[in-house]
Amino acid sequence: MIGNARNVAIAVALAIVLGALAIVDVVRDPHRPVDRALVPGFADQQLAWDHGETLVHDRTGWHAHSGALLDAAAVDAVVTTLRGARWQRRAAREVAGAIGPQLHVGDTSLAIGQPLAGTEQVWIVRDDAALLVDGWVARALAVQPWQLHVRHPFADAGASDVTLVEGLRTIDLVGHPPKYLHRWIDPVLSAALDDALRAIEILGPGGTAAPARAPQSITLIHGAARTTLAELGPCAGHPEWIAVTGVVDGCVGESAWRSIAATARVIDSPDGVDLRPLPIAAIGIRFADGELALGKAPHVTLGGTTSAVEPAEVTALLAALATRGERADVPTGSATTLVVHTADGDLTLAAYQPDVVVRSEDQVAIRIAPAAYATIVRGASAYRVRTLWAEDPTTIVGLVVDRAVYERGAVLGEWSATTTPAAVEAYVAAIAHARALEASPPTSFAIAHHVEIRVASPDGRREIHALDVGAPIPAGCPARLGGAPVLVARELCSPP
Secondary structure: HHHHHHHHHHHHHHHHHHHHHHHHHHOOOOOOOOOOOOOOOOOOOOOOOOOEOOOOOOOEEEEOOOOOOHHHHHHHHHHHHHHOOOEEEEEEEHHOOOOOOEEEEOOEEEEEEEOOOOOEEEEEEOEEEEEEEEEEHHHHHHHHHHHEOOOOOOOOOOOEEEEEEEEEEEEEEEEOOEOOEEEEHHHHHHHHHHHHHOOOOOOEEEEEEOOOOOEEEEEEEOOEEEEEEEEEEEOEEEEEEEEEEEEEEEEEEEHHHHHHHHHHHHEEEEHHHHOOOOOOOOOOOOOOOOOOOOOOEEEEEOOEEEEOOOOHHHHHHHHHHHOOOEEEEOOOOOOEEEEEEEEEEEEEEEEOOOHHHHHHHOOOOEEOOHHHHHHHHHOHHHHOOEEEOOOOHHHHEEEEEEOOEEEEEOOOOOEEOOOOOOHHHHHHHHHEEEEOOOOOOOOOOOOOOEEEEEEEOOOOOOOEEEEEEEOOOOOOOEEEEEOEEEEEEEEOOOOO
């Protein structure tokens, strides 16, 4: 009996031990995967560094409590690291050694510890445990405030208005292209200023050893948004840098910062004005004799009649209006006036013989090259289409005059339905290159003949050109092209 009792006791004791082990296995299942995420379940929680910067996330993105503009790529690097970082080993907190920068991710605290000797790995203390991670993880999280902020605060230069204050001097550049004191700015200087603004880069943390004697501030205005940097003085520890504050705090290169003011001073001088007669894009021009419409379908209207334009002549006009000249005194006397239509309203140009154009907007007088001046004042009629078409006469396989149809034969010079093939060949040669004359055509005349040429080129192109011609007049042959009157060579009024 005693032996049986002892066996029962041993069995009970073993059952208790096994039950305890079973409980431990449930709690610490060695087969259960270990979550090695540095921040398990990271979901854009608040990020707070011990250096004072805090980032919060809302439906519009990440924002800094300090109000500084954030560099989206820099913030994304931190967030991506927090989402993807994994640890390789876990140890007691003391193993991490001296603690460096700290980051609080929601309720989780991360502190950068010491590197593991002989490796590219670093200890990070999470709450009460040391976790070994790759070195890039620690570097990504141990960022300074200026590294989270935009590095090029004036990257939008060229699309914004600019206000520059240097001591007691204030320069406001408004519009696109920009104006200063209601004058258009030389585009070379404007581009140089934009380049100088875009080149401003935050090179390091802020802090100054002494205040600036003539501080400079720069503001870019883009709609309701304002981007401002103000000079504080020389950067502490870097005399070749300037400490600035505003949308970001940090230091910028002194030479880059000063070049902005140097360019602005030239803009503020007589040399800063745009010396092109037309500094902005035109959508149309009204001349004394008619209206030239520019855009996707340029055309010219003369005496109520609209016709196509000669592209080369329009190009020459726009080039003349964009020709850079030199400053001149405003002339007296009569002038030829052009009213230029732009997206911002009308601009009047007054052209004074022999070579001066005055802009009404800013009263700047510009002396330009004689050839450019002659192009500007020649009137709307100069832009009416000149080349109606241009074909190789040998590719014209048919000529229709009213109801008569002439077809080219197998031999050059041979035509059907005519006893005078030479006359047909001569007319075809003349009409193959149909051009409008410079003289204005009559707006009313009787149509004498309807003429068509049928083209069949070796590349497979098939085309028909038609012209309605009237009776010849001393100035040429009045005709209609698509209903619009043109004046062509006299011989085109006499088809065979």
